[in-house]
Each structure stands twice: as structure tokens, then as C-alpha cells.
Amino acid sequence: xxxxxxxxxxxxxxxxxILELLCLIGTIDRITMQAPHLIARxxxxxxxxxxxxxxxxxxxxxxxxxxxxxxxxxxxxxxAIHGYRALRETLDPLFATYYAIPxxxxxxxxxxxxxxxxxxxxxxxxxxxxxxxxxxxxxxxDRVPNVLKKTARIHGMGRLDLAFTVTLPxxxxxxxxxxKLAVAYSLIGIVGAEFIMSRGGMxxxxxxxxxxxxxxxxxxxxxxxLLVSITANTLLSLxxxxxxxxxxxx
Amino acid sequence: MSGAKGVSLRNAIALIVxxxxxxxxxxxxxxxxxxxxxxxxxxxxxxxxxxxSFWIHFWESVRAFATALAIAVSVGLFVGIxxxxxxxxxxxxxxxxxxxxxxxxxxxxxIVLLAFGIGMSAKIAFGAIHGVIPxxxxxxxxxxxxxxxxxxxxxxxxxxxxxxxxxxxxxxxMPEIFTGFRVGFSLTLIGTLLGEMFAAQRxxxxxxxTAIGLHNVDVIMxxxxxxxxxxxxxxxxxLAIDHRLHRRV
Numbered sequence: 328x329x330x331x332x333x334x335x336x337x338x339x340x341x342x343x344x345i346l347e348l349l350c351l352i353g354t355i356d357r358i359t360m361q362a363p364h365l366i367a368r369x370x371x372x373x374x375x376x377x378x379x380x381x382x383x384x385x386x387x388x389x390x391x392x393x394x395x396x397x398x399x400x401x402x403x404x405x406x407a408i409h410g411y412r413a414l415r416e417t418l419d420p421l422f423a424t425y426y427a428i429p430x431x432x433x434x435x436x437x438x439x440x441x442x443x444x445x446x447x448x449x450x451x452x453x454x455x456x457x458x459x460x461x462x463x464x465x466x467x468x469d470r471v472p473n474v475l476k477k478t479a480r481i482h483g484m485g486r487l488d489l490a491f492t493v494t495l496p497x498x499x500x501x502x503x504x505x506x507k508l509a510v511a512y513s514l515i516g517i518v519g520a521e522f523i524m525s526r527g528g529m530x531x532x533x534x535x536x537x538x539x540x541x542x543x544x545x546x547x548x549x550x551x552x553l554l555v556s557i558t559a560n561t562l563l564s565l566x567x568x569x570x571x572x573x574x575x576x577x
Numbered sequence: 578m579s580g581a582k583g584v585s586l587r588n589a590i591a592l593i594v595x596x597x598x599x600x601x602x603x604x605x606x607x608x609x610x611x612x613x614x615x616x617x618x619x620x621x622x623x624x625x626x627x628x629x630s631f632w633i634h635f636w637e638s639v640r641a642f643a644t645a646l647a648i649a650v651s652v653g654l655f656v657g658i659x660x661x662x663x664x665x666x667x668x669x670x671x672x673x674x675x676x677x678x679x680x681x682x683x684x685x686x687x688i689v690l691l692a693f694g695i696g697m698s699a700k701i702a703f704g705a706i707h708g709v710i711p712x713x714x715x716x717x718x719x720x721x722x723x724x725x726x727x728x729x730x731x732x733x734x735x736x737x738x739x740x741x742x743x744x745x746x747x748x749x750x751m752p753e754i755f756t757g758f759r760v761g762f763s764l765t766l767i768g769t770l771l772g773e774m775f776a777a778q779r780x781x782x783x784x785x786x787t788a789i790g791l792h793n794v795d796v797i798m799x800x801x802x803x804x805x806x807x808x809x810x811x812x813x814x815x816l817a818i819d820h821r822l823h824r825r826v
Contacts, residue, residue: 436612553681556680
């Protein structure tokens with residue numbers, strides 16, 4: 328194990344240790360937060376008992392649907408508009424300012440349009456994620472060397488062939504950056520929407536537990552969401568690193 | 578230069594006209610129950626801006642946002658310069674910052690609420706949490722890419738750590754740091770507004786949240802419109818400064 332990894336583990340252990348200590352000696356009172364070991368115990372209990380499996384499944388399914396939608400629509404849009412310079416220059420300011428827009432403000436509108444089911448939540452998560460995918464895919468497509476495109480042209484490839492066999496694989500590391508953001512945004516969108524207004528899901532359960540001072544349910548669920556997003560992010564980062572190493576960057 | 582300016586002006590106008598067109602079409606499709614037309618929204622927004630209560634909410638949000646941004650910038654710069662300059666700390670901590678950056682911070686709102694209570698401090702904390710990590714991450718990379726000759730020159734002059742940060746690292750890394758500031762600005766704004774939606778009794782986010790609860794379409798549309806207008810114009814200005822800084826180097 329490298330020195331850096333050891334230090335990293337030490338920092339995490341120290342952070343959890345300090346939190347544990349502060350909870351035990353009562354600096355952080357029990358209503359504010361439970362000690363980390365209690366959170367771990369409660370999380371295990373919740374998962375074993377399975378009473379919240381429905382909520383967990385609902386949130387993760389919706390987030391996955393939104394993620395897949397954002398990914399496919401995002402990549403398709405980027406490939407489609409990549410060649411049109413004027414269109415891109417027009418849309419650039421929109422992309423650049425997009426994340427300053429409070430997308431959750433559109434949630435009530437979407438509820439009215441799509442009904443109080445899963446659709447408006449998926450739509451919010453999709454709206455949050457799709458632009459990150461578009462921007463990063465465009466960024467990657469811009470870096471494809473001309474020689475590759477010329478070679479493809481010599482082989483008489485069509486636009487789709489070109490995208491799937493040459494430009495998108497070349498742009499993969501950049502697309503992955505967008506993918507990582509899309510994972511985070513789809514979770515943010517779904518959970519946030521569930522906080523605001525919904526009939527189920529982890530966000531709903533968390534806010535229900537919060538209003539009832541039920542820390543034994545709230546903290547484990549929060550930790551579970553954090554674990555899911557950190558795991559997804561770490562796996563994608565490893566993949567990204569692998570791609571970059573294969574290309575001689577390190 | 579004036580040609581490029583003409584093109585960007587034309588693009589901006591095309592974008593705005595396009596957005597208004599989409600909005601109007603959506604309105605014709607969705608109808609009065611779901612939303613208002615662009616014209617009605619602007620009219621209601623103007624009427625709302627004539628009332629005192631709107632400005633109370635507005636300034637409350639501005640105060641919270643400004644404080645959150647100040648915290649995010651100072652902490653982000655400090656952490657970023659430290660981790661960028663000290664290689665080992667940087668290598669240990671950066672992946673963790675990336676992991677924290679990627680978590681859905683909205684799930685943390687109950688914790689922030691329990692720790693800070695409902696009110697000003699909770700939304701400031703929520704805004705700062707959102708903004709601080711990107712500023713730190715951009716600063717780390719910016720400081721790391723400062724040309725080594727500059728740092729060595731600083732060492733030759735026996736600069737202390739603070740002097741080094743103030744006179745060498747910060748100016749040399751300025752363009753990249755500004756990009757971080759721009760991203761941090763947007764995220765702090767979103768964070769503060771989200772904080773207001775869940776954990777406040779004043780502010781534009783609160784106004785939006787109560788309007789959602791009461792299904793007051795006029796207010797929802799007008800507040801969202803004004804927020805988007807403010808956010809878009811400020812971040813366009815920041816983007817222009819960003820481009821200019823990057824061109825200069």
C-alpha cells in the first residue's frame with residue numbers, strides 16, 4: 328500500500344473518530360446526530376429488516392432511469408450539434424449559465440404537466456444531468472484529431488459510423504466526466520424532488536423521519552445515499568484512470 | 578474585434594428569442610393551469626417588484642448569498658492554495674474532495690438544519706457547502722500548474738508562506754481560480770436558494786416554496802423568472818471576465 332493511501336485511510340479514520348468522540352462526550356447532542364457506530368448499526372438493521380426496501384428501490388430506479396435518459400439524450404444531442412458552429416455558439420451561453428438556474432423551481436410546473444407520479448421527478452433529474460453530459464461530450468469531441476476524422480472519411484464512413492467507431496471512443500474520458508456528473512445530478516434531482524413533494528422514496532422517508540425526530544431512520548438513509556453516490560463515482564473514476572493510462576497519460 | 582462582438586450579440590439575441598419562443602409554445606401546450614405566458618410573467622414580476630415584501634425577501638436572500646459566497650471563497654482559496662502547494666497533502670486529500678463534490682449535498686439538508694436551526698445560519702451553511710469544494714478543486718489545479726520557476730524565484734527571495742501565496746501563487750493562478758469562482762458562484766447561489774426552500778422563513782427560496790405549497794402559479798413563474806434573469810446575467814458577465822483573463826495569459 329502506498330504512503331498516500333495509508334494517509335488517506337488515516338484521515339478518514341480520524342474524521343470518523345473525532346465525530347464518534349464528539350457524540351460520545353455529548354458535544355454533539357443525540358437529537359442533532361447519532362454516533363457513527365450507531366448509524367452503521369441502524370443502517371444494517373434497516374437493510375436486514377427490509378421495511379424501507381420499497382423506498383430505496385423506488386429512488387434508485389428513478390435515478391437510474393433519469394441517468395440513462397440524460398446519458399443517451401445528452402450524447403445524442405452533442406453528436407448532433409457538434410458540427411454546427413453557429414448553433415453551438417448560440418447555445419454556449421445557455422450551457423455556461425445553465426447550472427445557475429434553480430431547476431427545482433420548475434418542479435411544480437412539471438407536476439402539473441406530468442402528474443404526481445415518478446415522471447416529474449425523473450424529468451427534474453434528467454434536466455439537471457443532461458447539460459453536463461452535453462457539455463463534456465462536446466468538449467471531448469472537440470479534441471478528436473483531424474487525422475482520425477480524415478481516415479474515417481477515406482473509409483467512407485457515415486456520420487453514425489464515425490460517431491460510434493471513431494469520435495465517441497476517442498472522447499470517452501471526457502464523456503466519462505459528464506457521466507460522473509450525471510450520476511450525481513440524477514440522485515440530486517430525484518432526492519431533492521422527493522424532499523419537496525412526493526409520495527415515497529428515500530428523500531420522502533428522510534424528510535418524514537426528520538419531521539418526526541427519527542434519527543435512527545434518517546441518518547442511515549442519508550449515509551446510504553452518500554455511499555451509493557461515492558461508490559458510483561469511485562468506480563467511474565477508476566475506469567477513467569484505466570482509459571487514460573491505456574493512452575499513455577497517467 | 579467589432580465583427581466578433583457583432584456575432585456574439587447576434588447569438589445572444591437568437592438565444593433569447595429562441596427561449597421566449599419555446600416558453601410561449603410550452604404555454605400554449607400546457608395552458609393556464611400550469612404556467613403563465615412570458616408576457617404575463619414579466620407583468621406580474623413588475624407588479625411584485627413594486628411591493629415592499631418582495632424586497633424584504635430579496636435582500637434577505639442577497640445577504641445570505643453574499644455571506645455564503647464570502648465563506649466559500651475564503652475557505653476554498655485557503656484549502657486550495659494549501660493543497661495545491663503542498664504536494665503530499667494534495668495527493669491525499671484531492672480524491673476525497675472530488676468524492677465530496679460528487680455527493681448529492683441536498684441529502685445533507687436535515688443535518689444542516691439540525692446543526693444550525695431554521696434561519697439565516699442554516700442557509701448560509703448550505704450555500705457555502707455547495708460552493709466551497711469547486712473553488713478548492715479549481716484552486717488546487719491552478720496552483721499546481723504555476724510555473725516552477727516562479728516558485729523558485731519566490732524561494733530565492735525568502736518569501737514566507739503567506740507572501741508566497743499572496744504575491745506568487747495567487748496572481749499566477751488567477752485565471753483558473755476565477756473559473757473556480759465562477760462555478761462556485763453558481764453553486765453557492767443554488768445552495769443558498771435550496772437552503773431557503775427547506776430551511777427558512779424569509780428569502781426568495783422561501784417565497785418559491787410557499788408558492789409551490791399554495792400552487793400560486795403567478796408567484797412561482799415570476800420568482801423563477803427573476804432568479805433565472807439574475808443568475809444568467811451575472812454568470813454571463815463572469816464568463817466574459819473569465820474569457821478575458823484566460824486570453825491575457
